[in-house]
Amino acid sequence: MAYLWDQLRAAVPLIFSGTSEILTTTWITLRIALVSTGIALIVGLPIGLVIGLGRFRGRRVLHILANASLALPPVLAGVFVLLVLLPQGPLGSLHFAFSIYGVYAVQTLLALPYIVAMTPAAIQALPPGLLAQARTLGAGPLQLSALALREAKIGVIAAIIAALGTALSEVAAIIIVGANIQGDTQTLATAIVSQIYDYGNYPAALAIGVVLLVLILALMLVLTVLQQRTSGVRLRFRTSGATGG
Amino acid sequence: MTALWNTVREAVPLILHGNPTLFTVIWFTLQVSAIATAGAAVIGLPIGLTLGLGRFRGRRVLQVLANASLGVPPVLIGLALFLVTMPKAPLGSLHLQGTRQGVFIAQTILALPFVVAFSAAAVQGLAPGLLAQARALGAGRPQVYALALREARIGVLAAMIAALGATLAEVGAIVVIGGNIYGYDQTLATAALYEANGAHYQDAVAIGLVLIVLILVLIGAASLLQLRGGTSMRFRSAT
Secondary structure, eight states: OHHHHHHHHHHHHHHHHTHHHHHHHHHHHHHHHHHHHHHHHHHHHHHHHHHHHOOOTTHHHHHHHHHHHTTSOHHHHHHHHHHHHSTTSTTGGGOOTTSHHHHHHHHHHHHHHHHHHHHHHHHHTSOHHHHHHHHHTTOOHHHHHHHHHHHTHHHHHHHHHHHHHHHHHOOHHHHHHHTTOTTTTOOHHHHHHHIIIIIOOHHHHHHHHHHHHHHHHHHHHHHHHHHHHHHHHHHHHHHHHHHHO | OHHHHHHHHHHHHHHHTOOHHHHHHHHHHHHHHHHHHHHHHHHHHHHHHHHHHOOOTTHHHHHHHHHHHTTSOHHHHHHHHHHHTSTTSTTGGGOOTTSHHHHHHHHHHHHHHHHHHHHHHHHHTSOHHHHHHHHHTTOOHHHHHHHHHHHTHHHHHHHHHHHHHHHHHOOHHHHHHHOOOTTTSOOHHHHHHHHHHTTOHHHHHHHHHHHHHHHHHHHHHHHHHHHHHHHHHHHHHHO
16 A cells, blocks of 8 residues: 555656646647537537437437447547548548547547437436427427527536546547647547556656546536536426426 | 548458457457456446445435446546556556456456446336335345346346447557557457557458447347347236
8 A cells, every 4th residue: 555655646746847748738638628529519419409309200210320329439430530531531631630630520529429319318308398388389499499408408418528528538539540649639548548558657647647537527526516506497497387387 | 532441441351361360359359348247247236236225324425426437537447457556566466467357357347337327327217116015015135136126127238238338449448457468458449549550550440340340249139138128018017
């Protein structure tokens, strides 16, 4: 036990002395998480809403496909995105391979299934009468979407938490597409792999691990508080609406 | 598009004329998934059932912890295991670094949160009267647990499927603890990383195709099992 304690004690100063490197990596990690989750939201929310609210043939098939895409191993997403982005690939002219933009692209692809699959699930879990009532009262698709999103906020925020979480923990896809370049495409998670696998620098790996853990806890805490606070308002609103109606 | 297509086309013969390493990797992947999922079930189901059914102080806190553990990056679990198995560390005498046993243990730890959190949620989703009735009729704890397990088998199987999927896709933890040693402790997922890093894209695609097929077959079989389990749910509502 004393040994582990020594390791941890050796790691803590590294967090502060290696500040500029770890800070850069933390900033890159945050940027990747925010950009990929942001794009996934812009692209995925409308799709999720259509699947959740739409009443068309094949809606269930689409939802099953979205669920199934959650099981896609990120390492495969990495290989295929890299092949597409390599100079001889279809999107080679963008020069995204081994750059931060390639990492944004693959992480967006990995975040998308969470938004697309979890949004309709959250909408379908709403009390059945709610959306029907809004439709009867003449709500158009936009109003209906806004209502569904507001009411299904807990599920949608859960999807955002999941999407951010994958970006923070992803290793394989980011290494493959971004080449794990320190200060450029390296995230905290891939830096841990690099410190152990390439350099055998265990205290540094531990220091980065502590930062990653703190970052994840902080993000999850903020989002969970946000999620639960809105839920309280929503539930009170809903029950008062039910008694009134 | 043609370049991409050519890579995929060149990958297929690589699978069919498979080199012995590929079979080693496939076999090891199957071993890892089976051992980790089974190990996580043996350890995790009793914990999950206790969390879901128990009536003790701190149950909710433990359940929140179980749910939160799903969000821990696997690479951190690999790192923690790596540090406690360093030669001078408490578990150093087990020699888990760079070995297959290390990968088995890391993957079992990774699969555990899925089994614990999802099986607890599954038994909590049961009709509230069911277990109370069984208790009132004099069922002891093992009987109540067995009943809950049988009734919540769809959710419990979903937990197993999630655990299986996680072990098949994992890379970070395996690379950290196992070192991703070619032909020894590589799984399909880490082998794909290895080949892609070496710019052997055809090999990476070949391995990736095998991994997709393996996932489809295993998850498909488990889902079928789950659906078949669902048919006897009709039996329950009939009684």
